[in-house]
Amino acid sequence: xxxxxxxxxxxxxxxxxxxxxxxxxxxxxxxxxxxxxxxxxxxxxxxxxxxxxxxxxxxxxxxxxxxxxxxxxxxxxxxxxxxxxxxxxxxxxxxxxx
Amino acid sequence: xxxxxxxxxxxxxxxxxxxxxxxxxxxxxxxxxxxxxxxxxxxxxxxxxxxxxxxxxxxxxxxxxxxxxxxxxxxxxxxxxxxxxxxxxxxxxxxxxxxxxxxxxxxxxxxxxxxxxxxxxxxxxxxxxxxxxxxxxxxxxxxxxxxxxxxxxxxxxxxxxxxxxxxxxxxxxxxxxxxxxxxxxxxxxxxxxxxxxxxxxxxxxxxxxxxxxxxxxxxxxxxxxxxxxxxxxxxxxxxxxxxxxxxxxxxxxxxxxxxxxxxxxxxxxxxxxxxxxxxxxxxxxxxxxxxxxxxxxxxxxxxxxxxxxxxxxxxxxxxxxxxxxxxxxxxxxxxxxxxxxxxxxxxxxxxxxxxxxxxxxxxxxxxxxxx
Ligand SMILES: Cc1cc2nc3c(=O)[nH]c(=O)nc-3n(C[C@H](O)[C@H](O)[C@H](O)COP(=O)(O)OP(=O)(O)OC[C@H]3O[C@@H](n4cnc5c(N)ncnc54)[C@H](O)[C@@H]3O)c2cc1C
Numbered sequence: 001x002x003x004x005x006x007x008x009x010x011x012x013x014x015x016x017x018x019x020x021x022x023x024x025x026x027x028x029x030x031x032x033x034x035x036x037x038x039x040x041x042x043x044x045x046x047x048x049x050x051x052x053x054x055x056x057x058x059x060x061x062x063x064x065x066x067x068x069x070x071x072x073x074x075x076x077x078x079x080x081x082x083x084x085x086x087x088x089x090x091x092x093x094x095x096x097x098x
Numbered sequence: 099x100x101x102x103x104x105x106x107x108x109x110x111x112x113x114x115x116x117x118x119x120x121x122x123x124x125x126x127x128x129x130x131x132x133x134x135x136x137x138x139x140x141x142x143x144x145x146x147x148x149x150x151x152x153x154x155x156x157x158x159x160x161x162x163x164x165x166x167x168x169x170x171x172x173x174x175x176x177x178x179x180x181x182x183x184x185x186x187x188x189x190x191x192x193x194x195x196x197x198x199x200x201x202x203x204x205x206x207x208x209x210x211x212x213x214x215x216x217x218x219x220x221x222x223x224x225x226x227x228x229x230x231x232x233x234x235x236x237x238x239x240x241x242x243x244x245x246x247x248x249x250x251x252x253x254x255x256x257x258x259x260x261x262x263x264x265x266x267x268x269x270x271x272x273x274x275x276x277x278x279x280x281x282x283x284x285x286x287x288x289x290x291x292x293x294x295x296x297x298x299x300x301x302x303x304x305x306x307x308x309x310x311x312x313x314x315x316x317x318x319x320x321x322x323x324x325x326x327x328x329x330x331x332x333x334x335x336x337x338x339x340x341x342x343x344x345x346x347x348x349x350x351x352x353x354x355x356x357x358x359x360x361x362x363x364x365x366x367x368x369x370x371x372x373x374x375x376x377x378x379x380x381x382x383x384x385x386x387x388x389x390x391x392x393x394x395x396x397x398x399x400x401x402x403x404x405x406x407x408x409x410x411x412x413x414x415x416x417x418x419x420x421x422x423x424x425x426x427x428x429x430x431x432x433x434x435x436x437x438x439x440x441x442x443x444x445x446x447x448x449x450x451x452x453x454x455x456x457x458x459x460x461x462x463x464x465x466x467x468x469x
Contacts, residue, residue: 046338046355092340096340096394097394
């Protein structure tokens with residue numbers, strides 16, 4: 001669905017989403033890298049488990065929540081992509097004390 | 099004199115909306131006037147407790163009123179939900195105030211006993227719960243918690259939805275909610291009141307001043323006095339997390355939607371409503387002592403609201419002697435008292451006398467001031 005404007009910029013970074021290997025570019029936000037990698041559903045909602053993906057891409061809507069390296073409820077649009085990130089979808093509400 | 103409405107209620111916060119909702123029940127023509135979106139509104143900022151345990155310490159009529167409202171809350175919620183389809187998220191499992199030292203616990207014990215011992219106060223179902231029992235009910239309580247005070251009548255709700263439902267229910271009962279209508283002047287005539295605001299004039303048989311802190315300015319127009327002070331309170335809410343806490347605490351609760359609310363500071367700061375980091379940080383630190391697992395939780399929002407405080411902290415309900423038919427209604431606990439406001443108080447106003455609410459007139463404050 002999304003295409004990069006220019007392939008030239010930025011070093012290639014590898015990461016995983018839900019176990020699948022993906023590649024992004026240095027300077028991508030995690031949300032941008034996931035979208036560019038073809039991921040549409042980032043999380044499911046607290047009350048009804050409905051699918052959600054990024055909407056505002058500027059830290060406001062909380063629809064791009066994912067788990068990053070074991071930390072739940074992180075806003076993918078606010079986090080720069082790093083080499084080797086282990087990312088999983090945020091399913092419903094986070095469980096404290098796990 | 100032309101008469102547009104039987105009753106005009108000024109202020110569509112929880113107090114005005116509950117009274118207007120109750121008044122509209124019996125086929126009266128009622129309007130509810132409110133300001134625009136930027137108004138000061140305790141009703142949009144509060145902690146959403148229906149709270150009994152130590153209310154009315156030093157003033158038994160308030161303990162009795164609070165107990166009555168909390169007892170009516172569940173049937174009130176059912177009625178509102180059935181009419182409006184809005185889920186109020188009301189739960190009344192009893193509530194706790196945690197103590198972090200033996201001294202705090204002793205203080206809680208004393209205050210529970212003193213409230214209960216006051217003349218006329220019904221059995222509040224309150225008691226001290228020691229750590230072992232508390233841990234069996236709330237295993238997530240932190241190691242520093244030595245015990246808690248408990249009251250079976252305490253509960254909580256979703257207060258933004260309560261306000262929404264009262265507005266909606268009021269409309270469904272035939273009432274007119276008029277927003278962006280800041281009331282500027284009120285003139286008492288021979289058989290009613292003329293109310294002017296935003297270039298529009300309304301005539302009503304009775305008027306209820308429920309404008310929160312706005313009553314300070316409005317009350318003298320009908321021969322009443324509203325000696326109110328703002329008292330700032332800051333609140334925090336965390337990200338939504340899976341349910342782990344099934345009882346409300348006086349300063350911490352998990353909402354029906356999963357967020358954990360942490361309240362509420364008490365700061366005498368005039369009309370300032372800014373959110374201040376050191377205060378919020380202290381609240382968060384104490385919350386982590388109560389529930390260590392909260393150390394992991396992200397805070398998503400903090401905000402401040404202004405409590406509407408009478409000089410002694412108890413409600414003020416009074417009919418003007420100079421302009422009968424004008425009523426003043428102010429209180430600090432508009433969520434807790436919503437059931438009594440929509441029921442008993444609306445009926446009393448509809449009848450035209452506040453029999454049964456005599457203890458809440460401003461007379462007590464004038465007596466105190468004269469002494
Ligand atoms: C931090 C905090 C925590 C709280 N926690 C709890 C709790 O847990 N449980 C509980 O029971 N209570 C709680 N309260 C108290 C509760 O929120 C208030 O008692 C209640 O909201 C008061 O409602 P109100 O309608 O009197 O005032 P407000 O909500 O302030 O509403 C007054 C309304 O009058 C309108 N108005 C003012 N002037 C005019 C005018 N001239 N013309 C037209 N309209 C006008 C305003 O626009 C406003 O909408 C809390 C309050 C705060 C601040």
